Amino acid sequence: MSSTYLVSMSQLESAKLRDWDLWANLHSQRIAFRKALAILNFRLMYEPMEIWSEPYQDLEILGLQLRFGSENMLGVGYGVHAASRQIFVKRFQWLGSLKPPG
Amino acid sequence: MIPFGWERRLELEYSDSLKVFGASSVIAEKFADETFDRFSRSLGNEDLEGVRAIVLDLRNAEFDCPSMKLAIGKLEKTLLLRNVQLCCISNGRECGLFENSLPCFRSENELYGWLVENSFTRFKSSAAPLFSFTEQEVDDIRRNGVVLSDFIEELEGLGEKVS
Numbered sequence: 001m002s003s004t005y006l007v008s009m010s011q012l013e014s015a016k017l018r019d020w021d022l023w024a025n026l027h028s029q030r031i032a033f034r035k036a037l038a039i040l041n042f043r044l045m046y047e048p049m050e051i052w053s054e055p056y057q058d059l060e061i062l063g064l065q066l067r068f069g070s071e072n073m074l075g076v077g078y079g080v081h082a083a084s085r086q087i088f089v090k091r092f093q094w095l096g097s098l099k100p101p102g
Numbered sequence: 103m104i105p106f107g108w109e110r111r112l113e114l115e116y117s118d119s120l121k122v123f124g125a126s127s128v129i130a131e132k133f134a135d136e137t138f139d140r141f142s143r144s145l146g147n148e149d150l151e152g153v154r155a156i157v158l159d160l161r162n163a164e165f166d167c168p169s170m171k172l173a174i175g176k177l178e179k180t181l182l183l184r185n186v187q188l189c190c191i192s193n194g195r196e197c198g199l200f201e202n203s204l205p206c207f208r209s210e211n212e213l214y215g216w217l218v219e220n221s222f223t224r225f226k227s228s229a230a231p232l233f234s235f236t237e238q239e240v241d242d243i244r245r246n247g248v249v250l251s252d253f254i255e256e257l258e259g260l261g262e263k264v265s
Contacts, residue, residue, distance in 0.1 A: 006160075006249065007249065007250040007251065008241070008243050008244070008247035008248065008249050008250065009243065009247055009248055009250060009253075010243055010246075010247060010248070011246060011247070011248060013248075014248040014253050016254065017257075020256070021257055028196060034254075034257065034258070037254060037257075041250045041251060041254055044250065045251070055111055057234070059234065059235060062235060062237060062240055064240070065233060066233065066234070066235070072209075077233045079170075079235050079240070081240075086244075088235065088239075088240055088243050089243075089250065090233045090234075090235060090239075091233060
């Protein structure tokens with residue numbers, strides 16, 4: 001669908017998410033974790049600049065608007081490249097009080 | 103000094119306009135009235151310049167004591183005089199107990215929604231930038247990045263192995 005954004009992250013970030021998924025499974029949080037991740041993915045794909053997240057800074061040289069949003073225990077810092085409809089995820093952040101190691 | 107048992111919740115990166123205090127499990131025990139009273143008085147000595155709201159994380163607190171409810175109501179009124187909105191986050195059982203206008207959220211998510219609606223920002227104006235991008239990082243994600251949808255699909259496929 002042409003109106004969606006392509007959401008990508010680094011290999012390092014995906015490895016971190018994989019570790020978090022394993023940790024969440026051990027701490028009975030996997031369902032909530034995956035649900036939060038799926039909701040964030042939907043929002044990043046369809047409404048990355050809506051009110052669920054906050055604009056943080058414009059990186060004009062790269063054409064990116066940096067934003068931070070959250071769903072349940074997961075926060076995400078990302079850049080929106082509106083011209084190419086791409087989302088670059090900088091990092092996911094665990095906001096819950098019980099945190100994965102590292 | 104904020105008394106023992108009330109810890110500042112620093113894991114959330116909110117702006118200076120919001121303070122979040124959480125009642126530790128100590129408060130859930132028999133000293134709830136006394137410690138809340140001390141906490142309440144200590145807030146009176148806090149510098150609340152620029153603070154728009156104070157969130158009490160009461161998910162571990164004991165609400166069976168009526169005097170604590172009264173104390174919370176009194177604290178709310180005191181703070182309103184200083185233009186500071188008191189609100190709380192609980193596990194849901196306490197919601198509706200308050201006769202006043204105290205916003206009471208059943209989950210962190212509800213609280214986040216309220217913060218967004220009321221134009222709170224999570225970023226401290228004086229804080230170092232949370233994150234940024236270099237051109238190389240963006241290029242790297244473009245060339246070698248992982249698409250989040252694909253990753254989630256793959257993760258779901260691994261569901262049986264993980265559980």
